[in-house]
Amino acid sequence: MKNEDETQNRYGGHHGYDGHDGDGHDGPYVAWVRHFEAERTRRAALGDPDWARGARLSPALVRSIQTFQVGEDGDGAALVSKADRAGDPAYATAARLFIAEEQNHARLLALLLSAAGAGTLDGHWSDAAFVRVRRLLGLRVELMVLMVAEVVALRYYRALRDGSADPLTSEVAGRILADEERHVPFHCRRLHEGLAALPRPARRAATTGWRAMVAVAALLVAADHGAALREAGVSRRTFLSDVVGSSAPMAATMSDGPVPAVPDPAGARTAV
Secondary structure, X not given: OOOHHHHHHHHOOOOOOOOOOOOOOOOOOHHHHHHHXXXXXXXXXXXXXXXXXXXXXXXXXXXXXXXXXXHHOOOOHHHHHHHHHOOXXXXXXXXXXXXXXXXXXXXXXXXXXXXXXXXXXXXXXXXXXXXXXXXXXXXXXXXHHHHHHHHHHHHXXXXXXXXXXXXXXXXXXXXXHHHHHHHHHHHHHHHHXXXXXXXXXXXXXXXXXXXXXXXXXXXXXXXXXXXXXXXXXXXXXXXXXXXHHHHHHHHHXXXXXXXXXXXXXXXXXXXX
16 A cells, blocks of 8 residues: 555656746745645654554444545546646646645545455445546536535544544544645635636526535435444434535635635644
């Protein structure tokens, strides 16, 4: 299994980016690049959880985590290609750093499953469906579909962090959740820029459609992962309501702003 350094070497390098836009000034995504790099340094200093203590997972939780592990383990090639074509080297670099974080999530979940004596899946229909839809059109559609998964993941990992009886599972979920909470403003900023050229009714239609996608995805996850969610103290109804409700301010930001700020350094937070 690749460690985080190997993942970073593939997707997190600068690829010719020098930290400035074409006029020699800092571009709007330079701060995001620095933020992702600071997070990488923080994670390296923190190190991995103590896998040797093992994990106790029910069959329902094993199946659920296996499915989410597949979703985190994409190669990111389509997103990287579209980000490169967008013409902003700083954004392309930040996108690579984002992908490296997602792949680190897959690594953490695989090691958690291993600590529980379980393996990973080769694939899952839900991940295959998301990938096919994401690759249909350009960067804007790719990110909107990706954001569906991010919003669902926020509530899922919060449920595991707060409701799991297994300490190792709670720690891993907390680490991933902290990353996902940073990813949302990153993508919201880019989608706000991508939708800005559209008339306001068209922007509203796009984000309304996106919220409908979120609702369908949340319904499918609630149905497929209901047993695992119940173990974490979250009913299907609560999960669905929370996911759909959380998408409203994100849709408003994509459509009308304001542009999200770069989050504070994670070092200011208490490590999970």
